[in-house]
Amino acid sequence: MFRLKNVTRRFGERVAVDNVTFDIPQGQMVGVIGRSGAGKSTMLRMINRLADPSEGTIHFNDIEVSSLRGSALRNWQRDCAMIFQQFNLVPRLDVLTNVMLGRLNHRSTILSLLSIFSNDERIMAIAALERLGIEQTALQPAGTLSGGQQQRVAIARALMQNPKMLLADEPIASLDPLNAKIVMDALRDINEREGITVVTNLHTLDTARAYCERIIGMSGGRVVFDGPSRELDAEAVRTIYGTGSDGAEIDERVTSTAIRNPARQDNEPDNDKESASPTPLALAGL
Template sequence: MFSLKNVTRRFGGKAAVSSVSVDIPQGQMVGVIGRSGAGKSTMLRMINRLVDPSEGSIHFGDVEVSSLRGAALRNWQRDCAMIFQQFNLVPRLDVLTNVMLGRLNHRSTALSILNMFTREERIMAIAALERLGIEQTALQKAGTLSGGQQQRVAIARALMQQPKMILADEPIASLDPLNAKVVMDALRDINEREGITVMTNLHTLDTARNYCERIIGMSAGRIVFDGAPRDLDAAAVRAIYGTGADGAEIDETVTSTSIKGGAGLVQDNVKESASVTPLALAGI
């Protein structure tokens, strides 16, 4: 069980997150929705301890995450992988190396400095890329990939951490609908096959309904909805998003990521070589 207990985060005199309490059982896929500035990103950053809570406590099982320091904190950030909207890759490094950087908290400092990855780590990285359908990009510089490909590389890097929980902060906000679907399919597959808890901030209600078994709605730093997708009715949407400037209900279609008209396969701008195997690409 993962729990937040009366968690508050203040920046100056403003509370970005206010008295949030929530329990999340292991293995759930949870979508967090709300307007910009509702506190969604701050809450995820507190869970990963990129930001410390001003009040309250965060727990994972018997461990009080909010009190961790030093090596114990680094271990938590290894176990609680974070995926960002901006991808946070190293553009000048190749894709394979970027993925293997997910092993840094599993390795000694000396090996990390020398960039000495083992054969087993290279095989793990290729397997993660294959799972996400981008193994052909292994030797390309990360900066040359499309946004959708870079986000899949970021997910592969998170898998290399062998996490117990994955936090995704607006993972599809900058992606087109086809790539958004690929990324969300990947997160759901990880959740279902590995039983890893996935908690993701989303702007789009249709995505939250389609992919998440539980939806948390935030407004002004507080949780105002917590339930199943079927319970996210007009009243709940109004509590989360309010109304338009004219007092009208929010039109959900403006946030839709649905692909209309039947789309084909996503064609990424990469060169594939059928004659070279993924393991050969990795030098294995």
């Protein structure tokens, strides 16, 4: 069980997150929605402890996450992996090394500084890339990949942490509809196969409904909706987003990520993949 209790975050006089309380059982996939500035990203950063609460507590089972320091905090950030909108890869490093960086909190500082990775870690990284369908990019510099490919590399790196919880901060905000679907499919697969709790901030209501069993809506730093996706009706949307400047209802089509013709035959090429690639086992030196 994961729990936020009366969590508040202030930046000077501004309250970014205001007295938020909720529980998340292990294995849920939760979408957090709301206008820009509603407090979604700040809340995720507090969960991962990239930001500290001004008030309140954060617990994971019997661990008070909000009070962790030193090695205990690093262990939590290993167990609570974070995926960012801007990927946070090292562009000049190859994809395989970027993925293996997810093992940094599992190894000694000296080995990490020397970038010495074991064959087992290389095999783990290749398996993660294969799972996400981008193993053929393993030797490319990460900066040469498309946005959708880079986000999948970031997910593979998160998997290398063996996390208990996965946070995704607007993971599809900069992606086209096809790549957005690929990334969300990957997050749902991780949630369903590993039973890992996934909490993701989303701007798109159709995506939240399609992928998340539970939706938390935020407005002005507060939670104003918390329920199953089927209950995200027009009234709930109005509570979360309010109305336009002219008083009209929010048009959900503006946020849609729907693909007009999502079906693709198995023999159609995947334009998001490079054609030339070494074999995965060769990359591991086997």
